[in-house]
Every structure is written in structure tokens, then in C-alpha cells.
Amino acid sequence: MNVQGVKSIYRFEMARWGRTLWQSLVTPVITTALYFLVFGSAIGSRMSDMAGIPFGSFIVPGLILLSVLTQALMNASFGIFFPKFTGTIYEILSAPLSPIETVTAYVGAAATKAVILALVTLATATLFVDVWVTHPLLMVLFLIAISIGFCLMGFAIGIWAKNFEQLQVIPLLVVTPLTFLGGVFYSVNAIGEPWRTVTLLNPILYLVAGYRWTFFGVSDVPVWASIAVMAAAILLPLAAIVWVFRTGYRLKS
């Protein structure tokens, strides 16, 4: 086990994040804080409660996830895409690192960033709206699991992408809309058919609902369904990555 090697990549990735803190932490926190300000403090009081929760509080977990999912994908995909793009990947490929170690280092660093981002965003939210966490331990565990899942997905995208456009397509064109429509701003029970059924087909709904459950103890969907989607979000990209390392797909010629 090459612990030094894993630590080296992990530190390298965290240092890269440190250099771009404005872009990778401050900007998403400010953007999300604007939602809290507008939908929470400004017009939240005029909105009716959602599932018995004041609207300003209701949107907090979903908005944190929106930011986490996007940043997790972007950060993890960029982390492996950029060495491929510049050619410095030669060193990673020639190092005495197993695939598991390489993935642990890259995904571990990206997931750490995502969790920090979520906690900073949550702290910021408390400045604007009332937030309480009913299951603090599960809140953190769910957050870590979701972050790892989307960082694995990002890592797979980073290997697959051949250019910067492909790198952006999935986070911006798939995940952001799905998250917006995944019950961040409303309870799925508050909308009529057929949109209710359509919304229930959106996997991100289950992540948002499950994560909100750890805050307020109420959910639109069964908690076990949320956990199942979380497990799938980890296992599917992991399977893709295992296949990549077995075949060398877009990593080795």
C-alpha cells in the first residue's frame, strides 16, 4: 500500500483548491447565500409552509445539495482531466499506485472539498433563515456518501471527457436541471399529476428528500429509497471506473 503516494495526490489536489478558493468555495457559497436571502429572508415569509416547514428553512438542504453536486462533479472531473490534458498524467500512470489508491486520492480530495463547501454553506444559511438538524450524525453521513458518489461520477466524466466542453456538459446540462426539478423548492406532494409521477422518476429527488429528512425529520419518499439511490450513486460510477482501469479506456493507449 503506497500511503505516501495517496497522501501526495490528496495534498496536491487540496493545494490546487486552496489556490482557487474564490472560485471553488467563496463563489458557490455566495451564490447559495443569495437564494437564502431572496427566497428565505425576503419573500420566504410570504410563502406558505412546505410539509409543515417554513419555506425559508425548507429550501436549505436542497440548495446545499445543488451546490455540492455541481462542485463535486466539476472538481473531481477537473482533477483527473487536467493532468490528461497537459500530459502530466504520465507521472501518475508510471507511479507505484494501484487503481484503488489513485481513485481514493483523487475522489477523497474532491469529496473533502464538497463536504467543506456544504458545511460552510450551511453555516451561512443560519445567518438568513432558521435551520435545525434533527439527525446531525446522519446529516453528515448522508453528505459524505452523496459527495463520494458524485465525486466518483466526476472522476469517470474526467476520464471520459476529451475536451473542456464535454467536461461541463453533464454537470450543467443534466445535474443542475435535475436538482432544480428534484424538489429543492417544493414538496413533491404539493404538485399535481402527471408532474408528480415525472418528478418521482428523478433520482436526485431521493437524495434531496433524504438529506432534508436528516434536517427536519420529514420526507416525501421513504428514507430507505433515498439510501438505495445513494448506494447506486456510489456503485454505478465505481463500476465504470473499475472498467476504465481494467481496459485502460481513454487513460492508456
Place this chain on the structure above:
Amino acid sequence: MSDAIVRIEGLRKAYANGVEALKGVDLDIRKGEILALLGPNGAGKTTLINIVCGIVTATGGQVLVDGKNWLQDFRSARTRIGLVPQELTTDAFESVWATVSFSRGLFGKPRDDAKVEEILKRLTLWDKRKSEMRELSGGMKRRVMIAKALAHEPDILFLDEPTAGVDVELRRDMWELVRKLRADGTTIILTTHYIEEAEEMADRVGVIRKGELVALGDKKGLMAQLGQRTLKITLDDPISEVPSGLSEWGVALEDEGHTLCYRFDSHAEQTGIPQLMRRLDELHLGWKDLATHQSSLEDIFVSLVHEERAA
């Protein structure tokens, strides 16, 4: 051979686009030697190195590093190998110190500032340790690439075109460095276009052409084996054309008719020289000087590449 530190057996590579980059290369690299791999562009030199270093997947064959398969025992193989690739690929925003320390850790070695300092000083990079990579000149970047490859103290070093695009002074420095590394016991494999480099540095030379190792030997042996000698006869009086009586030797006329050139194989049983000299007498061609000349690696290389074109 028992002293092979790297043994390459039947190594083949066919790329997805159908290009056959390596067609079954066998090569033993001896402990402590400098082996130069010569070959034109696209001959397969870089593919060979990249397969050994784990960057390209082989289609067939295997590599043994100190007797162990390089995929099954990838950790021990890779810990012992350092690679300086041909392209200058660096992390633009990293400092010299950070990027060299990173390489050391990546290859599993614990942090050792004294060691990194020693490597940077050796490559005259110490003054630049705080500079970001993007601020460095091409030559300096090349030195950093070497420092990165040496950071984990490998005993086998692959240098892929180490002096491509490097000025004369830096090239001399590189040669000096490579000699010092060899003196410390490092085995060095370098690829090059420059015959001069191989002739100057290498203990043994391999020539790769179209994915095949077409010649391999110690530098002197290779020159003796493949080298032709040329006999130059300076005539008393210039002649306008080669007399028909000399046709069986295939001599050429040079230097505006002043010199006859005869190429011969120094290892052949009959060089044909005594007969040629007698014939000159019979033809009453007077001469005042004789000189023979051994062909250089460059000549050998050119003739090997020409063989390819003729083939």
C-alpha cells in the same frame, strides 16, 4: 544474460488504429550500463519506454525488472524506475520545490527535504526552487523533469530524447550528469536522434527501425560488425573517369579525379586490396597516398535507415 536488470521479451504493441509500433522486441539491459536506443521518428522507441514504465499497455510479451514481471510486481518495478518523458509536461502553477517533493511522495518515499535539496543542487535548480514552473525556460523545465524522475532515487532511469531542443551547453551538462549517475550505479536507457550523443555516452547502442531492434551491440562492436572501411587512394595525376579495368572493385572517383575510393568490409576474408593495388600497377596509375577510414555510427545509422527505404 544473468546480469540483465531489465529483460524485455517479445514485446509487441499494436495501436487501436492498426499501427504496429513494436513487432516483438527482445532486449536485455545490463545493470549499470548506459544503453542508447537510436532510431528515426516513429520507430517505436517511445512506445518501448512507455510500455516498460506502465504508460502504454503491451499487446504481447513481457518485461522483467530484476527478474520480476513488471505488471504482477508493479510496485517494486516502478519504485526502481524513473522516467523523463520527451514532452515537457509540467504543472504550470507548482513551484519547483513542490513538484519535485510531490514526485518523491508519489513514488512512495517519505518526505526528505535534504534529499530534494541535494537533487535540486545537483541540477543547478536550487536558486529556482521557489519559482513556478511557468516562469522557467525550456532548458530549466527539462532539468526539473529530470529532478522529478530522480526524486525517488531510482536505480534505473529512462531518458526519452533528453537533449531534444536543448542548447549545446545544457547538452554537455546533461551528459555530465548522466555520467555521474552511472558512476553512482544507476542504469540508464536513453533514446536519441543524435548519433553524436550515442557515440559520446553509450556503452551499448541499439538501433530500432519500424518496431524492430535491428542492431544491438557495444558501441565498438557494433561499429566493427556493421562498419565498413573506405580506402582512399590519392593519384599522382587526376583522371577523368574510372578505368574499365577497375570495374570489379566498384571504385568511385572523388575530388575532381584526384582520389579513388574503395569501400570494403574489414571483416571479410578477402578485402580485395592487394589485387586492387596490383591492378593499379598494371594500369600504370601512379599514386602518392593511401588512407583508410572507419565508418562512424552515423554512417551505420544512415545505411540502416537506407536499407529500410530500399526494403
